[in-house]
Amino acid sequence: MSVLIFADQHEGRIRKAAFEAVNYGAKLAAQTGVTATAVALGTCSDEDLKLLGNYGAVKVLHDPNQLLDQFDPSVYAKALLQAADGENAQIIIFSHNFNGKAIAPLISAKLKAGWVAGALALPDNSDGFVVKKSVFSGKAFARVKVLSDKKIISVNPNSFPVEKSGNQAEVTAFNANVQESDFRIKVKSTETLSGSVPLPEADIIVSGGRGLKGPENWGMIEDLAKALGAATACSRPVADAGWRPHHEHVGQTGITVRPNLYIAVGISGAIQHLAGVNGSKNIVVINKDPEAPFFKAADYGIVGDAFEVVPKLTAAVKAFKEKQH
Ligand SMILES: Cc1cc2nc3c(=O)[nH]c(=O)nc-3n(C[C@H](O)[C@H](O)[C@H](O)COP(=O)(O)OP(=O)(O)OC[C@H]3O[C@@H](n4cnc5c(N)ncnc54)[C@H](O)[C@@H]3O)c2cc1C
Incomplete structure (x- = not known):
């Protein structure tokens, strides 16, 4: 048996x-x-x-x-x-x-x-x-x-x-x-997204919301993700607006993720977003509004402007990693 x-x-x-x-x-x-x-x-x-x-x-x-x-x-x-x-x-x-x-x-x-x-x-x-x-x-x-x-x-x-x-x-x-x-289906072709960790398997995820104002500001999310070896994700309105591709959308109507670390930047924490991320081991929320609902689900919260906090966090991660080498 x-x-x-x-x-x-x-x-x-x-x-x-x-x-x-x-x-x-x-x-x-x-x-x-x-x-x-x-x-x-x-x-x-x-x-x-x-x-x-x-x-x-x-x-x-x-x-x-x-x-x-x-x-x-x-x-x-x-x-x-x-x-x-x-x-x-x-x-x-x-x-x-x-x-x-x-x-x-x-x-x-x-x-x-x-x-x-x-x-x-x-x-x-x-x-x-x-x-x-x-x-x-x-x-x-x-x-x-x-x-x-x-x-x-x-x-x-x-x-x-x-x-x-x-x-x-x-x-x-x-x-x-x-x-x-x-076989009832035949795969005609596949496109692999080079360089990115598949979201459901990612250990660390840096995710951005509407608080980032526009797609031109995603560089700082990618920089932080790169420094941490993380995958990037986003809230639904961000994908709906075409700021980010739909395969990055997490939540009730998107992908469910359970990483060890989920960093939410400029995301309010609506119930439909939380539904896809609340299995994460550790949640860090960066939001300028201290009343943002996401703080209730967070293990660590930073109340502040993402445009100031995220570059500082990236610099601190890089400095920490350099010290380790
Ligand atoms: C049926 C249904 C299904 C849905 N499914 C999903 C889903 O799967 N996933 C999903 O994400 N949503 C989903 N939604 C939408 C959801 O209800 C919210 O509207 C959405 O999650 C909000 O996205 P957001 O937090 O990026 O934007 P917003 O609600 O606009 O929040 C932006 C946040 O950024 C903060 N902010 C603004 N500027 C800054 C700054 N400079 N620095 C730091 N913080 C800042 C604000 O304080 C605010 O908290 C669904 C809705 C419905 C009705």
């Missing part, structure tokens, strides 16, 4: 969120005395596959079929169902990211398995199988009891402390029975 964990890869590298999911699955497997088996689909770095062992996977199934380099949720679900069957998995773990959210419901329907979407903690087994998850855009928690025999959990990225074991995993070849005709 296994806890099966989907080790999501992108361009041949296992995603950071997948390592977290593997660690979660490994702890769950240890709780229930079964094997933690990770599954990677498509071309993937050998080094990363072995590294899954360090995050607790005892066994790694890898199907290097190049057809699987193209992500199609129904084909991935088909392959994962075969792996789950072969490993007699009662529990399947995903990261609650774009790919996990697309595959988990397909498998849930097929196996008639209860799915906890966006888990924040390991199951509590004292009264059934109860998992804590976030609800209402992160404004509340729910404890969900899963009643089905087979169970699916997708783990919220960056919400679970990762512990490494120092072990290496045994990587085993796995040949999923998938054909070209299984």
